[in-house]
Amino acid sequence: MKGLYDNEMKLEFISKTNNEAFARITVAAFVSQLDPTIDELSDIKTAVSEAVTNSIIHGYEDEEGIIRVSAKLFGNSVEIEISDNGKGIGNIEEARKPLYTSKPNLERSGMGFTIMESFMDDVKIESALGLGTKITMRKQIGGEKQEEEMDVREA
Amino acid sequence: MIVEFKKEDKVLIFKLTEDVDQHTSEKIRRKMDNEIKRYIPRKVIFDFSNISFMDSAGIGMVLGRYKLAQMLDGELEIINVNRAMKKIFDMSGVSRIINIVEEEKNEGVI
Numbered sequence: 001m002k003g004l005y006d007n008e009m010k011l012e013f014i015s016k017t018n019n020e021a022f023a024r025i026t027v028a029a030f031v032s033q034l035d036p037t038i039d040e041l042s043d044i045k046t047a048v049s050e051a052v053t054n055s056i057i058h059g060y061e062d063e064e065g066i067i068r069v070s071a072k073l074f075g076n077s078v079e080i081e082i083s084d085n086g087k088g089i090g091n092i093e094e095a096r097k098p099l100y101t102s103k104p105n106l107e108r109s110g111m112g113f114t115i116m117e118s119f120m121d122d123v124k125i126e127s128a129l130g131l132g133t134k135i136t137m138r139k140q141i142g143g144e145k146q147e148e149e150m151d152v153r154e155a
Numbered sequence: 156m157i158v159e160f161k162k163e164d165k166v167l168i169f170k171l172t173e174d175v176d177q178h179t180s181e182k183i184r185r186k187m188d189n190e191i192k193r194y195i196p197r198k199v200i201f202d203f204s205n206i207s208f209m210d211s212a213g214i215g216m217v218l219g220r221y222k223l224a225q226m227l228d229g230e231l232e233i234i235n236v237n238r239a240m241k242k243i244f245d246m247s248g249v250s251r252i253i254n255i256v257e258e259e260k261n262e263g264v265i
């Protein structure tokens with residue numbers, strides 16, 4: 001059996017779109033400890049990019065605020081939390097629907113939450129109007145590898 | 156981004172050179188729109204071979220240029236996307252209206 005990991009990191013940065021790449025690359029570098037596949041790492045980068053972008057363009061809009069990102073490793077799972085103290089989401093059900101966007105003028109597609117949900121194992125959205133939004137996402141690393149091994153055994 | 160216009164067949168090729176997110180897509184979009192309006196191409200090709208990352212900002216980037224190209228009687232094609240990009244284009248319905256060609260895979264066949 002693989003040894004148990006237990007590690008944690010935190011980042012704080014201001015809400016500028018040029019921090020999107022910084023955030024996703026840093027989280028990916030941290031998660032690399034779990035020896036993920038290229039596909040798993042790419043899924044995580046995309047999900048982080050979506051959540052961070054949302055905090056910048058929807059949470060804070062044109063104001064400047066602080067975005068917090070943390071990542072925790074438990075065994076072979078990673079839990080990533082991305083939070084802002086921006087304007088919050090009024091209707092979470094509506095927000096997570098595919099193609100729903102409050103900013104079509106920015107050529108937003110409304111696919112951010114759908115992508116996070118499909119690329120991660122679990123996504124939790126907590127939000128309060130005027131207070132901010134916190135996204136908590138989890139993914140098990142090595143899930144795909146295990147499936148492949150099972151396929152081989154079955155064949 | 157590398158821009159190439161093939162005069163004979165009026166094909167405009169955009170070879171992306173930076174990962175696509177909200178930050179980079181704004182200036183990429185502006186540049187692409189200028190080039191499309193300048194050349195009025197018969198066909199626009201987005202070549203993703205030089206980049207490895209795109210988030211949902213890429214959906215709006217592609218759809219917006221698709222609409223502009225169509226308005227000017229042109230078509231649009233996307234080439235050399237990786238697996239993650241393909242997933243995003245499939246999920247959002249982009250693949251249903253735009254022709255997407257995946258990158259050639261050199262994975263070992265053992």
Ligand SMILES: Nc1ncnc2c1ncn2[C@@H]1O[C@H](COP(=O)(O)OP(=O)(O)O)[C@@H](O)[C@H]1O
Nearest residue numbers: 054055058059095101102108109110112113133
């Ligand atoms: N951090 C946030 N703060 C405030 N509103 C948010 C936040 N994240 C998402 N939203 C709302 O949820 C909607 C859907 O988000 P998403 O699926 O990422 O699509 P998009 O970003 O393309 O609009 C956004 O248009 C916005 O109204």
Ligand SMILES: [Mg+2]
Nearest residue numbers: 050054112113
């Ligand atoms: Mg979004």
